[in-house]
Each structure stands twice: as C-alpha cells, then as structure tokens.
Amino acid sequence: MRNHGSWTAPAIIMLALATVLSLSACGSEAKNANTDLGKGTGAVKDPASPQTVTFFSWVGNEPQMKKMAAEFHKKHPNITIKFENAPAEQAQQVLSTRIAGNTAPDVAYINASDTSDYAARGALVDLGNYMSRSEVVKPDDYVDGFRTFVTWNGRMWGLPFDGETTGLFYRTDRFKEAGIDGPPKTWDEFRAAAEKLTDVPNGKYGFEMFASEAAYYYYPWLHQAGGEPLTKDGKDIAFDSPAGRTAAAFYVDLAKYSPKDYLNSNSYDGRVAFAKGDVAMYVAGAWFAGTLADEYPKIEGKWAAAPLPEGAAGCKTTLAGDSLVMFNQTKVSDAAWLWMEFLSQPDNLAAWTYKTEGTLLPPTKSLLDGDDLAKEKPVLKPFADLMQCGVASTVANPKYPRVETILNEELSKAIYGDQTAAEALDSAAQQGRAILARG
Incomplete structure (x- = not known):
C-alpha cells in the first residue's frame, strides 16, 4: 500500500479481492509443508552459521526498508536479508505461482486481506508459538480489525504491519x-x-x-x-x-x-x-x-x-493494510521470524508508517493511542481514532x-x-x- 501515488486504497482492495481467484487455483500449495516450523521454547536464537532470508514484496527498494535491513544485519550478523521485488499490481500473481511451484520466499509483505486465503490453503506458518516466545510481538496490542485480517481457524498466520482507514x-x-x-x-x-x-x-x-x-x-x-x-x-x-x-x-x-x-x-x-x-x-x-x-x-x-x-x-x-507472513516452505524459519519480529518493533513500525512522508498508520493500539503520532502527523489523528471502528472480513x-x-x-x-x-x-x-x- 505504501507510496502508491495514484494506486489508491480502493484499487488495492479491488486487487486483493480479485486475487482470491488466482489464490484458489493454488489448491494445497505447499507440497513440502513442514508443520513443525516455529515449535520450541524460549527466545528464538540467532543461527550459528550464516543464513539468508528471502523477503518478497513491492517495497524492497524503499530507503526505509533498506535501512531497516541494514540495521537488522548489524544486530544479527549471521542473517542476511535478500529482497525479492515485484510490482504491486503483479505481486500476488507472481507469489501464487511461486508457491505452487515450491519456490516460495521465506517471508513476504502482502495485502493483509489475503493472509487467510494463503493460510486456508496450507501455505503459511502458524505464528502462535513464535509469538508466545516473543517479547516484542503482543497479539492483544493489534487493532481488532487487523487481527481479523490475519486470523484463520482461530490462529494468527501473519503480523499486521501497516494500514489505513x-x-x-x-x-x-x-x-x-x-x-x-x-x-x-x-x-x-x-x-x-x-x-x-x-x-x-x-x-x-x-x-x-x-x-x-x-x-x-x-x-x-x-x-x-x-x-x-x-x-x-x-x-x-x-x-x-x-x-x-x-x-x-x-x-x-x-x-x-x-x-x-x-x-x-x-x-x-x-x-x-x-x-x-x-x-x-x-x-x-x-x-x-x-x-x-x-x-x-x-x-x-x-x-x-x-x-x-x-x-x-x-x-x-473499512480497513486496508499489509501484513508480514512466513511461508512453510522455508528452511530458515527461526531467522525468518527474527526478521519479522525486528520489523514489528514499535520504533520500526513508527518509522515505516507515520514518521515518513506517507500517510500509513501503525496497526498497534499502543502506537495509535500514543501522543507521538498526533505530534508527528496531526492530520492522521482522525484516521487513527477510526482504527477501533475498522471492519475486516476474512470470508x-x-x-x-x-x-x-x-x-x-x-x-x-x-x-x-x-x-x-x-x-x-x-x-x-x-x-x-x-x-x-x-x-
């Protein structure tokens, strides 16, 4: 959704709905699905040897995203983020094709409204265990509408990342x-x-x-x-x-x-x-x-x-937004989670949304209700207030x-x-x- 110029929110929602058709063609996409991904106890640890996490999106070339990837690498020197980019209007088709061909990325930035569709077809990792082990990601802090977007069968399959009302x-x-x-x-x-x-x-x-x-x-x-x-x-x-x-x-x-x-x-x-x-x-x-x-x-x-x-x-x-998801074809799930968790830190959510020239909002109640948002971007305050009224359907x-x-x-x-x-x-x-x- 970010910096799309004339690519307005209505157009994004229309695209998200239209791509349900292409998603349905994927059937049970992940032939090599690993249902044990994310299992474990305690804080997720860095890999002992170098690993690469592939990150699919249409925002990989944006300076702020590149900056966050560089900061992440400094903090986690054994993990390198490899950006895999596609135009926003082609991203879902490209991604669906890759999933069906068992060449899915590790992590992707997708339309939040598509999360449940991928989850229902067995393509994603259930993030429940990872979230229970995290000091950063708090499910209850997400706006209800955005939690609805990423929830299927009672479980969360994505992390809300940005949005608007x-x-x-x-x-x-x-x-x-x-x-x-x-x-x-x-x-x-x-x-x-x-x-x-x-x-x-x-x-x-x-x-x-x-x-x-x-x-x-x-x-x-x-x-x-x-x-x-x-x-x-x-x-x-x-x-x-x-x-x-x-x-x-x-x-x-x-x-x-x-x-x-x-x-x-x-x-x-x-x-x-x-x-x-x-x-x-x-x-x-x-x-x-x-x-x-x-x-x-x-x-x-x-x-x-x-x-x-x-x-x-x-x-x-109405709500529109984007989420971060992990595909269960990944071989580096812990490293992938550390990247998703890093992007979900409050300071990074703020830097990606209201602390830019854009008009996106963070998906967490703590940031939406905080004084910083109103101070940094006063024009967004009415839209932040509306987040609590947002309606999201996962039908x-x-x-x-x-x-x-x-x-x-x-x-x-x-x-x-x-x-x-x-x-x-x-x-x-x-x-x-x-x-x-x-x-």
Whole structure:
C-alpha cells in the first residue's frame, strides 16, 4: 500500500479481492509443508552459521526498508536479508505461482486481506508459538480489525504491519461560509450538511461520488447500518438485507449533492473538484491527506479530516493494510521470524508508517493511542481514532470478486439515476446468487 501515488486504497482492495481467484487455483500449495516450523521454547536464537532470508514484496527498494535491513544485519550478523521485488499490481500473481511451484520466499509483505486465503490453503506458518516466545510481538496490542485480517481457524498466520482507514475530508472554508460549525457526526447531519453546501447554479456541491467505485464506497455505509456483503459462512449474499437496503438508499440519494461531471471519475482523479473547492466533502482513505499536501499545498489550512459520520450500528469504517507472513516452505524459519519480529518493533513500525512522508498508520493500539503520532502527523489523528471502528472480513469466497463487479455496476446505474437503490441491490443479489450457486 505504501507510496502508491495514484494506486489508491480502493484499487488495492479491488486487487486483493480479485486475487482470491488466482489464490484458489493454488489448491494445497505447499507440497513440502513442514508443520513443525516455529515449535520450541524460549527466545528464538540467532543461527550459528550464516543464513539468508528471502523477503518478497513491492517495497524492497524503499530507503526505509533498506535501512531497516541494514540495521537488522548489524544486530544479527549471521542473517542476511535478500529482497525479492515485484510490482504491486503483479505481486500476488507472481507469489501464487511461486508457491505452487515450491519456490516460495521465506517471508513476504502482502495485502493483509489475503493472509487467510494463503493460510486456508496450507501455505503459511502458524505464528502462535513464535509469538508466545516473543517479547516484542503482543497479539492483544493489534487493532481488532487487523487481527481479523490475519486470523484463520482461530490462529494468527501473519503480523499486521501497516494500514489505513476510510474517513471524511471536508473543506473548512466552505463549512465556514455555510455557517456549519464542524464536521457531521451522524447520517442526518451529513445529509443536512451536503444539502446546505450544494448550490448547483453556482457549481458548488456538498459531496463527491464516484460511480466507477460505487461498491467500495458503499461498504462503509453498509457496515454502519449493521450489514455485511456476505453471510458469515460466505455462501450467500447479505448486502440485500434490510440494513443493506437502508445503507444503499442513503448512499445513492447523496448523488443529488454531487457534481454530475465527476460521477465517472475515480477517487484519485476526482480529487481536483475537492482541491478547487467545488466539492465540500469527500470520503477517502488516509492516502488522500498525503495527496492534498503534495499536489495542492496552496489549500493548506482550508481542509481537515474527521471520522465518518455514524449510522445505526455506530462507528464503522473499512480497513486496508499489509501484513508480514512466513511461508512453510522455508528452511530458515527461526531467522525468518527474527526478521519479522525486528520489523514489528514499535520504533520500526513508527518509522515505516507515520514518521515518513506517507500517510500509513501503525496497526498497534499502543502506537495509535500514543501522543507521538498526533505530534508527528496531526492530520492522521482522525484516521487513527477510526482504527477501533475498522471492519475486516476474512470470508474468502473466490467467486465474490465477480459478484462485487456486478454490485458495482448496479449501484453505478442507481447513482446515475437509471434505477433505484433497491432495484440495484435486487439485480446484484439475483445475479450474485446465481454465481455463488455454480459449481
């Protein structure tokens, strides 16, 4: 997720969902799986002779990662980190192919939402024993949503490493002009603010929507209404529940406060309308804060960020993030764990996330709640607060990406006014159930 420029959080989530399809093709990937990896007692010790740990990611060329690898080698001279890099958009396909071919790396930095898929197919090392022997990694310190991402069958198979939440950006200058004291805290306040901030004849709007990413930006409202995309067992559609219908009706209705010229934009391209002040409110991940600071420094002081307004189910938002995993084809599991443990040290998590020019957040409660984050990167405080509200699903139905594509298309039609929100859900659910029912 780090420093992806126009590679926005929605795009990452879409990719993560799409790659479930390729993951499912791997079957029981690790033919030489060793179920004894990680067993032992006491602190994990350095190897007596030189070992190399291969580390697969799309961030191996980043200065901070190289710096941490150098520091690690000084502390553990018998362990060398060998970076194996792939572009973010190709990483999952490359990794899945390597796993199937028994050439998996020792450790990888992956989309956190993919962790359970790899674990379910027998490709990862259960980290429970390693964590029980560690003075650094404390499972209870991870934000619940990120623990959910890396948990399968009641056990943790990855270490959350970085992430972000979806929040509300708003133009403080537009709010002041409209006489609105602060960001909306409820759905009703949000709708009222959007209406008050909309002046169509003068090209001013309260909110900005993106039909091309309709499903992704529907999910926060869905969760806030108490709904889910799929049932808990992952076998049936759930977004057409009463809660889902309430969320869709509210969400689609917001299109009346959004500029029509930007409906076909994506959340990155549509940033221009917010930067110009034509749009007063904008829902996006923390990445948007960095984009505004880098590309539109002249509007500094004219915008702020806040938690999403709450629905009937209270504070809920979507999460995106990355995790560290160990593959059970490794021959150097203890050395691999020492690398994962080193990266998980609080100072390294901070250095990788909020103490950079980027806008990623650490996945631990202790860092999120600490004074240092607010001091170093004040704009991230609302997103840090939202971490406790993050919703993460580990339902891994390889057919859902196709269902989501249909949901996106149907909600998009509703946003354009071609059908109602209810009709969109009915159509998407009917087509989705047909897909899920196929053998």
